[in-house]
Structures are given as structure tokens and as C-alpha cells.
Amino acid sequence: MDIATHPIQTCAHLFLSSLNEPQCNTLRLIVLEAGPCTLPNLTGVATSEQTDRSDPPVSGAIRVNHLSAHRSFELYWDSYVAYSVRNESYSERDPSADYVGQVLLRYSKSRFLDYVAQCTFANSDYPGPLTHWGVVCSEHIIDVVSTEEPVIRELKVESDAQSRPD
Template sequence: MKPRAVEWLDLNCLNYVYLTAIREPKDNVLELVIEQAPAADFREELEGLGMSPDDPVDLDPLLETYRIEFPNYVAYAIRDESFARNDTSEDYLGTLARLYRQSNFLDYVDSTSTGLRTNDRLQHYSLLCLEHVVEVVSMGKPNLTLLEPQ
């Protein structure tokens, strides 16, 4: 089975993910690997629904893993989820995987860079993982691949 390409906002169909790997395989290329979190990792939500993580759930037992590659990133930051705050003045689409139209991080990158934003090619992507928040400003769309189970 061939790995399947995925669009950024399609990641919003996942409930929770873990950031399991980050690397720069080449200059200005950022690669992230995320894994879908098992139901047992969000016990409180299940209990709020009157369920237990041990109850049988109609879910595929294989959790999905994705590789995300930003081929032309300009800047990225990773924060501890506990210290990240949601700014209501920012404008974005998505929940878990966000695509910003306006953000403080994009403003910061613009103000500390050499006029890149004037051509409106910069995009701010954010991924809200369990334990981490990943922010990436890139000149192009990321390449996302759903990896085969191993």
C-alpha cells in the first residue's frame, strides 16, 4: 500500500496527536512526525461521556502516523503546551492543525526578517499536540503523508 498524501486542514479530523520526531534533513527543510493519541490518553473526556478507555470503541485499532515536511520554512518554534496561550486577536482556520491569516508569530517573523512578507507568500501553520505546540512560518505548503502502519 502506497503512503497517502493529506492536506493540512485534514489533520483536524484527529482528536489528539503527539509530536514524536522533528528534524532538518536538509537546509531549510523541516520534517515532523506526529502520531494519533490512543483513547486511553484522553481518559477524562471519555469519562465525561460516560465511557471508560477500557470500553470497546468503534475505532480502527491502528493509530495513524503522519510525516509533515515543510520544504521552505522561514522560522519555527516549539513550546511546552502548558505555557502556550490562545490569543483571541489572531485569525485562523482549524483547531488541532491551524492555518493563520493573521498571528503574532507571523508578525514577529515579518518584523525580524528581510521584507519577506511583502510578497504575501508566507504562511503560518500551527499544530497543537499533546505536550507541544509547533509553530511554522513557511514560503510554501507543507507536504503531508499518512504513513503505513508498521
């Protein structure tokens, strides 16, 4: 997969809608495309908790919403070595990391790969070469280390995406 040109990279923002393990040690993410929205008093849209307010929390801020015109994506790993979900508010960019991508990142070097090497016996011999994948969402950062790349498909029907609750 050419990570740099994958359609998910054209998303300005993503919301994490769901994360689950459909079978033991498989991982499925549903992410919703989102974008700036200046329409007042929107109802029935997926937004951050801030949208309960009539005004943005910071002067000049713009709401980011998932609307019906936006896309939804499923990312599926048939196996993984480790994954982590971080609150975006406490996440810190790793200046020593090497990666490609915008909202879906493929790392060749990262602190998370170093952590997995320290706390597991997984390596390039077994189960094979490891890749760190990052999914950058508004409110969440998901890190996955796996020997395989995710299978990504665009979900066509809103109900398939299990719309994010307000």
C-alpha cells in the same frame, strides 16, 4: 490543500514523535494520532509522562494514548522562514489570531507572523507571501512560517513513524 477537510483534522489528539531538518532549512515532523483510552495497565503504547502512574493525576482524567489502530502523519516543509516549539503547558491562545483548522492550523493573522516580520527581512516580496502553520499536539505546539504549505502524508507502517518512546 483544503485545511478544514484534511484527514489530519479528524484526529482528536496528536503526539509529536519527531522533529528534524533532513536537509538544511527543510523541516519534517512526525505526529501520532492519539485518543482517549480507558484500558488499565497498558504497556508498549505512546503516552504522556503521566502514564507511569497507575491512576490519572486528576480525578476523572482519562489517558490519551497512541495505539496501533491510530494513524501517523509526516508533515514536510521544503523550506521555512522560522519555526518554534513551545511546551503546551505554557502556551496561551492568541485571541487576536485568525486561523482555520483543529489540530493543523493555518493562520492569516498571528503574533508569530508579527514576530517573524519584526525579526527577519522576509516579506511578501521576498521570499513571497508568508503563512503561519500551527500543529497542536499534546505537550507541544509547533509554529512554522513558510511560503509554502506542508506536504502531508499518512504513514502506513508504525516503524516509519519512529514510535514515540515511553
